[in-house]
Amino acid sequence: MTPVRRGQWQTAAEVLAQVARQPGITRAGVARALRLSTGSATEVTARLRDVQLLTEEPAPSRGRGRPTTLLRAHPEGPVVLALDLRQSNWRSAVVALDGSLADHQYKRHRSRRAQVVLNNLRRQVEQTQEQYGVRLQMVSLAVPGTVRDNHLLQAPTLEWTELDLTAVAGELPLLAGNDATLSGVAEARTGAAAGAGTAVHLIIEVGIGGTLLIDGVPAHGASGAGGEYGHMPFGERGRACPCGARGCWDLEIDGRALARRLGEPTPDDPVSYTEAVLRRTDRAARAAIAHVVSALASGIAGLVNAHDPDVVTIGGLAIPLRDAAPEVFDEAYRGGLMTFHRGAPPPVLAATHQVDGPLRGAAALALDQLTSEPSIAAWATHH
Known part of the structure; x- marks a missing residue:
């Protein structure tokens, strides 16, 4: 095969990026996605096989017709x-x-x-x-x-x-x-926000973190520290946060907030503590959960007003918290939105990729x- 000059790897890069976005895609699928001719797709994938970047394996049989192959990472590739x-x-x-x-x-x-x-x-x-x-x-x-x-x-x-x-x-x-x-990148590439032009992703574990994604790429900010939503002043202004600021949203939406509402000591493991409170059925626990869920939904509404996303995805403890008080969440979310958003508010979807x-x-x-x-x-x- 004719050696390929460095500048000729651009299409190969696009093919590999497509395979990463759609694992198990066929050669024909790559050709359609990238608007390549059948011959070009065949030539590029052959080059990628030669340098141990891609391999092709038979797709599951679907009866008669020409068998197709799936593009996979080469077993000796990077x-x-x-x-x-x-x-x-x-x-x-x-x-x-x-x-x-x-x-x-x-x-x-x-x-x-x-x-x-x-x-x-x-x-x-x-x-x-x-x-x-x-x-x-x-x-x-x-x-x-x-x-x-x-x-x-x-x-x-x-x-x-x-x-x-x-x-x-x-x-x-x-x-x-x-x-x-x-986590937001994962949702934007292959998860609940795939295909969205603008997305906000949030995850609760200890505090809340997240990111704004534009076409699957996170907005890092001027110095790379963008997305620290948990340290926006959505909480009580007099309450000090370990980050050094006061009034952080972080302190209103996790196990620390639940313990405070229940009059119990600050937990060493806020995640396990939250999970334990979510299993409780007593009135005090239900009230504490409702308070935290309202704070979560109101903050999300603020981010929607600021960023105007197509979709919001939530992960971690945000999912079971919302599920524990869905009516409270909906009321606080819609109540915090600007009027023009309320007719068709951006959906708040559970993340596809959780632990990983x-x-x-x-x-x-x-x-x-x-x-x-x-x-x-x-x-x-x-x-």
Whole structure:
């Protein structure tokens, strides 16, 4: 086959990006999506097979007719290690070019000291390198805090500040981002917000995080710290937040708010505490839940007024909280909307990707880089 010059990998990059968006797509499907001729699609996929980026496998038989094939990541192609760091645990997965996740790992923190946790993540990277060798091209890390240029500025729920995260990846490139932002990316690419031009994603665990997505890309802001919705002043202005601000929305919509309404001590694990309160049927618990749900819905209405999204997606504890008091949610949501929004308010949909949302979002942004024209050309040069 004629060698391909670097500038000729642009269409190949588009094909790989389409495969990542639609795992298991056929060659004909790629041709339709990218408006390629059958011959062009055949030629490009052949080139990608030659350099171990794609492979084709038979599709399930559907009776008579010419058998079709599905485009998959090559079994010897490049992969990403996606890591999801949470308050009490971390998880990881190896991600291929078609977005498939493999080799899942899950570990609880034995210590929340930053250096201990980061060392554990570094060991996972090293073990993955030993298994995959040069196929491992990048590490993508989701963190429950504000991230700028691979530096953690602050993670209030972990009580961490000012940390350089690059050592986690060693010599490999690192792509670090906020976990709620990355969950939103997953929803916009292959989840409940897929196809939406403008979407807002929110997730409640300890506090609330989220992101604004335009055509599947998160709006990071001037310094990369955009999307800190939990620290908007939607709460009581006199109440101090661990982030340093006062009146944060974070403090009104999770287990800490429920405990405060119930006159109980601030829980060490707000997530488990919220789950326990949601199982209760007594009047005090129902009233506390209604208060939190109202605060959640009112804040979402404020974000709709500000961003005018096509859709809002919610994940984590936001889903069972809304389900526990749906009428309260609807009343507060509609009541907070500007009049012109009330006729057809943006739907508030449960997220498709729950536990693995941050992993899938971290993988998606990493795959954006691995399927770029320069990255494909660099891989092809060595393979």
